[in-house]
Amino acid sequence: xxxxxxxxxxxxxxxxxxxxxxxxxxxxxxxxxxxxxxxxxxxxxxxxxxxxxxxxxxxxxxxxxxxxxxxxxxxxxxxxxxxxxxxxxxxxxxxxxxxxxxxxxxxxxxxxxxxxxxxxxxxxxxxxxxxxxxxxxxxxxxxxxxxxxxxxxxxxxxxxxxxxxxxxxxxxxxxxxxxxxxxxxxxxxxxxxxxxxxxxxxxxxxxxxxxxxxxxxxxxxxxxxxxxxxxxxxxxxxxxxxxxxxxxxxxxxxxxxxxxxxxxxxx
Numbered sequence: 127x128x129x130x131x132x133x134x135x136x137x138x139x140x141x142x143x144x145x146x147x148x149x150x151x152x153x154x155x156x157x158x159x160x161x162x163x164x165x166x167x168x169x170x171x172x173x174x175x176x177x178x179x180x181x182x183x184x185x186x187x188x189x190x191x192x193x194x195x196x197x198x199x200x201x202x203x204x205x206x207x208x209x210x211x212x213x214x215x216x217x218x219x220x221x222x223x224x225x226x227x228x229x230x231x232x233x234x235x236x237x238x239x240x241x242x243x244x245x246x247x248x249x250x251x252x253x254x255x256x257x258x259x260x261x262x263x264x265x266x267x268x269x270x271x272x273x274x275x276x277x278x279x280x281x282x283x284x285x286x287x288x289x290x291x292x293x294x295x296x297x298x299x300x301x302x303x304x305x306x307x308x309x310x311x312x313x314x315x316x317x318x319x320x321x322x323x324x325x326x327x328x329x330x331x332x333x334x335x336x337x338x339x340x341x342x343x344x345x346x347x348x349x350x351x352x353x354x355x356x357x358x359x360x361x362x363x364x365x366x367x368x369x370x371x372x373x374x375x376x377x378x379x380x381x382x383x384x385x386x387x388x389x390x391x392x393x
Contacts, residue, residue, distance in 0.1 A: 191220060191221055191222045192218075193218075193219045194216065194218045195217045196214070196215065196217075197213070197217075197390060198212075198213070199212070199213040199214070200212055200213075207238065207239045208238070208239050208249060209236070209239070210236075210237045210238075210249075211234070211235070211236050212233075212234070212235045212237075213232070213233070213234050213235075214232075214233045215230065215231060215232040215233065216229075216230070216231045217230050224264055224265040225262065225263070225264060225265075226262070226263040226264075226265070227260070227262045227263075228260065228261050228262075229259075229260045230259045230260070231256070231258050232256065232257045233254070233255070234254065234255045234256070235251055235253075235254045236251070236252050236253040236254065237249055237250060237251050237252065238252045253284040253285050254284055255281065255283035255285055256282055256283075257279075257282075257283075258278075258279070258280045258281075259277070259278070259279045259280075260277070260278050260279075261275055261277045261278075262275065262276050271300055271301045271302075272298070272299070272301075273299050273300070273301075273313075274296070274297070274298055274299070275297060275298075275313055275315070276294075276295075276296045277293075277294065277295045277296070277317070277340065278292075278293075278294050279292060279293045279294075279362075280292045287323060287324055287326075288321055288322060288323055288324060289322040289323070289324050289331065290322050291319070291320070291321050291372070292319070292320050293320070293340070293362055293372075294317055294318055295315050295316065295338065295340040295362075296315050296316070296317070297313055297314050297315010297316065297317075297340065298313060298314065298315060299311060299313025299314070299342075300312060300313070306348075307347060307348045308345070308346065308347040308348070309347075310344070310345050310346075311342075311343065311344045312341075312344075313341070313342055314339065314340065314341045314342075315340055316337065316338070316339060316340075317337070317339070317340045317362065318335070318336075318337060319335070319336050319337075319338045319362055319364065319369075319370075320333060320334070320335050321333070321334045321336075321370055334369065334370065336365065336366055336369035336370070337364070337365045337366075338362045338363055338364050338371070339361075339362075339363050340361065340362050340363075341360070341361045342358075342359065342360045342361075343358070344356070344357070344358050344359075345357040345358075349379075352381060352382040353380070353382075354379070354380045355378075355379055356376075356379075356380070357375075357376075357377055358374075358377075358378075359374070359375050359376075360372075360373070360374045360375075361373050361374075376392060376393070377393045378390055378391065378392040378393070379391045
């Protein structure tokens, strides 16, 4: 080991002495060495820059512009008579730039035991209701707080005295409040409503048209990582006191069970 150290030291001293013995050759070697080092440094920097650009050029995951959800619920009662209810619905959401479109379709079917003229019992549909509603918002300015909207609504129900009801409206709205846990939207505008009344023993089927003022509000709050609370209110107020007005309020709590399955309670 001691001999190896002596030999190495002698070898290094010889190289140093040889380098000092020729100044012109030393200058030439230094120039070549500097040129090589510069080239090596530039190449390393280029490699690092290329790697960084490659990382930055990887595709960024963007939020989908089109999303949707579906719900399905059953209620069945048995005893002296049988009855059942089925509720289903579809919610579609489209957002791109300043445009936001919402589409909602709900269906409610009620079945029960019905006795025919021969005294036989049949489990048949007694009442049903389906509702279609759609709204499109267009944001004004870059703040995306103010927007104009167009709304279309239609309902065919056997639970009330109407064959169907429909309305169309437009107006102005605002995203009034937004935080990490809560948001509040509200809009208002004029509209037009048409009600088709069912035929009765004393009155024939008739149509009633009226001008309305439509106001809506939606409040959403996260109660936890997987629990969401929603409160929705809608009013289609007829300008004439003799015409029919429609007021609706819906409260719901949604709990995420797994990534694609949720439990929803609605009043």
